[in-house]
Amino acid sequence: MKTMRRNFLKIAAFAALGWGVRPASQLLASAGAEPSEGVLFASRHAVHAGPNSLKASRWAMVIDTTKLTEKIMEEVVHTCHSIHNVPEIPGKQNLKWIWEAHMDHLFLEDLHEFQPQAGAKSALALCNHCDNPPCVRVCPTKATFQREDGIVMMDFHRCIGCRYCMAGCPYGSRSFNFMDPRKHLGKTNPDFPTRTKGVVEKCEFCAERLAEGKMPACVEVSEGAMVFGDLSDPESEVRKLLAERFSIRRSPTLGTKPCVYYLV
Amino acid sequence: MYDKNKILVGLAVFVVFMTYPFWNNIGSAAYKRPELEKVKMAKECVEGVEFMRSEHMAMLNEWRDEVVRNGQHEYHSTATHRVHAKSLTKTCLKCHENKDKFCDKCHATVSVSPYCWDCHVDPKGEKK
């Protein structure tokens, strides 16, 4: 009796293993919604742009710190946060996609203390949409992923809220929804979803506006202080600016290849 | 067998619990499809009614992954032969304006609570 049961269990286990081969290989092969996601490793997602959308090989932003004023920066932050339903939470569990920061804090040891008096004292910080993003490298579910045009995206549906990406980002660009954001939203923009508690969020270079042929909202209200364009197009405004003026990026020695350039 | 009494009693309790939905509903009316608010603005939905009834969940999931992960916003409808944006907020909810009178009717009846509404803002329903 005992031997029969043991044999049965052994055969059942092997059968289960055998039966599991096909489903397991199917699971690994699909590994997510689309084959473009990459079977296992995070690869860049193709962008299927519609007829109206703005297209680029590598999106980048140039911020002219000399043209930024308090008023412009406030307007930029307010616009971005209101159209994307980013809540206003007092205290340390706050969320911000773009914010004003002192030049010392943005560039740490890269800027010496004897800067020109007329130079900017503060500028805007946001996700740098790095070309070699550590946040994408560490995400265990590919909830944050990179598009072929360089934009580092968030899939709020897939994020498990492990916050590894927040630890990985060397710029502090990411925010976590510690609580239900809807409790701290003034006016909700009905055309953009809010998020729920328990997911990480950040600037997405207004991918939803790019799909409709519009520039990112911050760029539109920046009165020319922020320029957005295709880094691989030598005729683009961003390339022209970078060719004419001296520019720096945040912590470039870390190898992240950030694509937000600051004209100083 | 050992512990015959305990086993039989336990088995009886188990059977009673497992068949609860059946004997509890004896005498109640059969499932009636709830009345859904008719849409005034458009004549046709992006797909047919029967298709939507059975597939809207899967379709929305597919739309979600195609829009968010592939940037593929355009839906070529086989019913209207037009191109629509793959968006709950910008396409579906533009016609089915009232979540309470449309979406929630069936969902409440079959006791389903999709968490879409935690994020996707519905225009006229509850804004928690």
Add this chain to the structure above:
Amino acid sequence: MLEKAISGTKVYWGWIAFLLLLMSVGAACYWQQLSHGLTITGMSRDVSWGFYIAQFTFLVGVAASAVMLVIPKYLHDYHKFAKILILGEFNAVAMVVLCLLFIVADLGSPQRLMNVLLHPTPNSILFWDMVVLNGYLLINILVGWVTLEAERKQIAPPKWIKFFIYLSIPWAVSIHTVTAFLYCGLPGRGYWLTAVLAARFLASAFAAGPAFLILVTYIAKIFTGFDPGKGVLSTLGKTVVYAMCVNLFLLLCEVFTVFYSQIPSHMAHLQYLFAGYHGHGVLVPWMWSSMIMAVIGILILLVPKNRERDNMLIIACLLIFIGAWIDKGLGMIGGGFVPNPLHEITEYVPTQLELGVSLGIYATGFLVLTILYKVAIGVKEEIE
């Protein structure tokens, strides 16, 4: 063999009831977290990992300690460890269960936990952490159970178990190395970006783990009369003290590298931990206490006579365990995230609810440990 766990003294059942009480307190706190989100914790936008992840990091080390018994016994035929080997393996099971529970408790959207399996991502170290932790759990359950069952029947365990026993040795090293790799590959975190982090983790694991084993063996001795054998615990004490020496040495290496190179972004974290930074220094007394405890513990255990005396061994193990716990369970996370990438300071202190959830999780782990130990010791009593 589980039937050994459902018969016991009043003290045993009282302990189980106490653990269940703590677990319900933890569950109530966790319910708050599920309803309101992680806002109930002391974590912030700047310090995005806190007590939960710190506990997981520390406990992975304690789990890996089983290897410090397996290597002498199976690779070097040191049969004196044979009797307490099962305690080490079952301890590993309980500790890994704790790790997994702490990870789940830390997730913002735990209902989406399966996404890690549905969308496997080998370039993410968290994926590998999941693999190695669950693997180690399975290996230890398998090895512990099979060898205990064989011992009960007074026959040699089946030959194939040797494969899993040998596998558990590099696997134990891997669980802590992978956990260290979670931290030491992040470009923006100067406190963690050091090659020596994995080595430090292993050293403090091989100090804290056996120290914990020694302590619970004494507890088992008091409550059940279980005798590990002459000289076993004092030999294990050697592992504790030498591992802790290596841990301290590696820390001093860190201090040298950071302060001799004078790189501000690297110095800032150690300054915050041990001296305070720009007026913020909530962890300073903790870190120094941890250092003092570690040094005293080491000094005690270096003397062979002290290792033979139960009191001294217990005190020293307690000091070293708590010292290691503060270092990994508090200093690791606080030091890593403070100051933030913009050199701003947001301090972190766990909240009551956060500690409540942690207490419940610890109670769960101890429940697993108690049940498994009851089984193991029950079997050993049976065969005598």
